[in-house]
Amino acid sequence: MVVTGAGESLTGDSLNYDRQRELKAFDESKSGVKGLVDAGVAKIPRIFIRPPEELARENQNSGDLTNTQFVVPVIDLGDIIVRSADKVAGVRRAAEEVGFFQVVNHGIPKELLEQVLKAVRGFHELPREVKADYYTRELMRKVKFGSNFDLYESSFANWRDTLFCVMAPEPLDPQELPPVCRDITIEYSKQARQLGIILLELLSEALGLNPNHLIDLDCAKGTLILGHYYPACPEPELTMGTSKHSDPDFLTILLQDHIGGLQILHQDRWIDVPSVPGALVVNIGDLLQDRQQHCFSHSSSEKIMEITADGEVAGKTPLSNDRKKEIKDFDNTKAGVKGLVDAGISNTPKIFIRPADKLAEELSSHGGSVQLPVISLDGIQGDARRKEIIANEVKEASEKWGFFQVVNHGIPSSLLGNMIEGIRKFNDQDLELKKEFYSRDRTRNVVFNSNFDLRQSHTANWRDNLIITSRATHHFDPSELPAVCRYASSNQKSACILYLR
Numbered sequence: 001m002v003v004t005g006a007g008e009s010l011t012g013d014s015l016n017y018d019r020q021r022e023l024k025a026f027d028e029s030k031s032g033v034k035g036l037v038d039a040g041v042a043k044i045p046r047i048f049i050r051p052p053e054e055l056a057r058e059n060q061n062s063g064d065l066t067n068t069q070f071v072v073p074v075i076d077l078g079d080i081i082v083r084s085a086d087k088v089a090g091v092r093r094a095a096e097e098v099g100f101f102q103v104v105n106h107g108i109p110k111e112l113l114e115q116v117l118k119a120v121r122g123f124h125e126l127p128r129e130v131k132a133d134y135y136t137r138e139l140m141r142k143v144k145f146g147s148n149f150d151l152y153e154s155s156f157a158n159w160r161d162t163l164f165c166v167m168a169p170e171p172l173d174p175q176e177l178p179p180v181c182r183d184i185t186i187e188y189s190k191q192a193r194q195l196g197i198i199l200l201e202l203l204s205e206a207l208g209l210n211p212n213h214l215i216d217l218d219c220a221k222g223t224l225i226l227g228h229y230y231p232a233c234p235e236p237e238l239t240m241g242t243s244k245h246s247d248p249d250f251l252t253i254l255l256q257d258h259i260g261g262l263q264i265l266h267q268d269r270w271i272d273v274p275s276v277p278g279a280l281v282v283n284i285g286d287l288l289q290d291r292q293q294h295c296f297s298h299s300s301s302e303k304i305m306e307i308t309a310d311g312e313v314a315g316k317t318p319l320s321n322d323r324k325k326e327i328k329d330f331d332n333t334k335a336g337v338k339g340l341v342d343a344g345i346s347n348t349p350k351i352f353i354r355p356a357d358k359l360a361e362e363l364s365s366h367g368g369s370v371q372l373p374v375i376s377l378d379g380i381q382g383d384a385r386r387k388e389i390i391a392n393e394v395k396e397a398s399e400k401w402g403f404f405q406v407v408n409h410g411i412p413s414s415l416l417g418n419m420i421e422g423i424r425k426f427n428d429q430d431l432e433l434k435k436e437f438y439s440r441d442r443t444r445n446v447v448f449n450s451n452f453d454l455r456q457s458h459t460a461n462w463r464d465n466l467i468i469t470s471r472a473t474h475h476f477d478p479s480e481l482p483a484v485c486r487y488a489s490s491n492q493k494s495a496c497i498l499y500l501r
Contacts, residue, residue, distance in 0.1 A: 030135035032147040032161035078105035092206035119181035124229035163227035249285035334438035336450040336464035373397040378408035422485030
């Protein structure tokens with residue numbers, strides 16, 4: 001694998017640096033970050049280096065990183081059958097004010113937790129050729145090994161490898177799990193899922209609802225286990241183990257090892273979450289906040305980590321509180337970008353303005369227009385030779401570009417025109433009609449919103465979306481669609497994108 005060291009990339013000619021080539025080389029090695037460490041790198045590859053403006057901002061605010069006076073709530077779940085008013089109130093307070101809390105006496109044996117951590121380390125420290133069998137970016141694989149799920153989209157890669165295991169809702173065949181961690185993963189999944197159900201019951205009661213309320217909303221339907229591994233880093237000051245983020249789920253239960261290092265953002269300060277033997281960290285996810293109309297509304301759902309030389313992790317600079325408020329205010333209008341235009345704004349809100357360095361980078365790298373490959377699908381159904389030719393054209397376009405256009409695809413142009421007109425009609429409706437579809441609940445089949453990654457991205461896009469998910473395993477009810485575009489037959493730009501997943 002060819003990589004560019006930090007020293008080389010910072011002092012060399014930036015024009016000769018091919019980021020996409022380096023990303024591809026790292027990905028195709030199927031070795032992850034552990035492979036770099038095993039290869040003895042003394043300088044981290046450039047794809048892992050944080051942008052200069054972020055490092056500079058951190059240095060300016062280095063004195064305000066941690067509020068040592070705040071302690072993350074610890075909730076004792078012992079004797080949970082007796083749900084005292086004090087225990088329910090404690091859960092509500094922690095969920096509302098912090099969004100994070102630790103639980104002790106949760107029912108999962110300490111020995112099992114230790115075996116889980118040992119199994120995760122055991123997998124990541126296997127020989128490269130053994131782990132390579134699990135390395136993939138295929139979305140439908142239930143068990144896979146990888147490094148940085150957003151490797152090709154993020155501004156810098158995190159110094160972290162991950163084993164993904166989708167345990168539910170569809171039962172996982174145990175044989176899909178690596179033998180080194182198979183049995184312990186299955187057992188931990190069962191016990192962690194049961195703990196999750198107890199926590200959802202407590203959270204339901206904290207909202208003044210029936211204990212089964214959140215469970216009946218399918219908040220406990222799916223289970224995903226992630227086994228993260230953070231190898232020691234030769235230049236920890238230049239990269240991160242996990243970038244600032246919020247969790248796009250209902251509930252996260254986190255098991256830390258003895259090194260700890262997790263931090264959460266609370267009242268614009270990064271707070272240490274110390275590693276407590278036998279304790280588990282609970283995070284109220286984005287979807288649970290959305291389902292309950294922000295009843296559990298807090299500003300600390302993001303967390304961030306940096307790998308230090310000996311494998312420890314530490315928190316870094318948060319976004320400004322003003323930006324978080326502007327994002328929240330925009331989201332709460334449920335009006336999207338169209339709502340801003342309808343309000344007659346003359347200046348773009350700051351959350352949409354791209355950083356100066358990104359604009360400069362694009363201007364310096366703009367290479368003019370190109371003609372994407374155009375592939376005709378005419379004759380693909382009946383002619384084997386024609387099908388082979390088309391397959392080769394698709395292969396060449398995919399390898400060289402990753403994009404291509406298709407013509408003679410069989411979908412009438414009138415239908416395509418009607419689809420675009422239906423999208424325009426939906427977005428041009430009165431706000432009150434669109435509001436009922438506005439949501440960030442990813443389990444809903446039909447969702448209207450603006451910027452699916454609004455709270456995570458550096459810059460919001462000037463775009464609204466109507467997202468329609470049709471799953472092969474579930475019957476799609478047409479009545480869920482907005483009436484105005486259900487059977488869809490201007491000067492506004494619109495587009496329809498179909499994702500096959």
